[in-house]
Amino acid sequence: QVQLQEAGPGQVKPSETLSLTCSVSGASVNSGSYFCRWTRQLPGKSLEWIGDIHNSGSTSYNPALKSRVTISIDTSKNQFSLKLASVSADDTAMYYCSRGNVLTTADANWGPGTMVTVSS
């Protein structure tokens, strides 16, 4: 059974960098048939795709966030990470990691999410 778990600080100061990790169990982040993804949900709002990374290291980012986002994979720890630079209150959200199938483009496995508040 594939399980994902987000981890990181619950609060980040404005202008600093938000850093989250997603630990994967029951599957390898190095699988060529799957992608790893970050999605966020602002309070009371819909969902917003942040970006994907494939085992090759290739990434795809939301153009609205691209200048501030970095997603990376650590195969030795079987986890992947999100860095979002220069955060503001607009980045306060629930952050989810997920894993999806390249062929179906659908992410069936999600972590429970972690709430990040941007505040001084």
Next chain:
Amino acid sequence: DIQMTQSPSSLSASVGDRVTITCRSSQNIDTFLNWFQQKPGKAPKLLIFGASRLQSGVPSRFSGSGSGTDFTLTISSLQPEDFATYYCRQSYSVPGTFGQGTTVEIK
């Protein structure tokens, strides 16, 4: 960006009712359409991928249809555990975009 518009934004229904939620994309997305269910405080759960393909483990009362720009999620007989918010999401082009959500409430 491709805009995804769901209707209605919310609906009230009773257990046993047939419920239909629609999702319209601002341009042709073929069948690159997923449906998710989200309950309060929980992560989204994938129900349907490829517009009509039922994710493993999802009850058969859920079904999806459509292609191009118009899509439908149907719950054939609403169960108590189905009261939640439902989102469509296109995976045809970057950025993948979600609809605004449809909340199914108890009547």
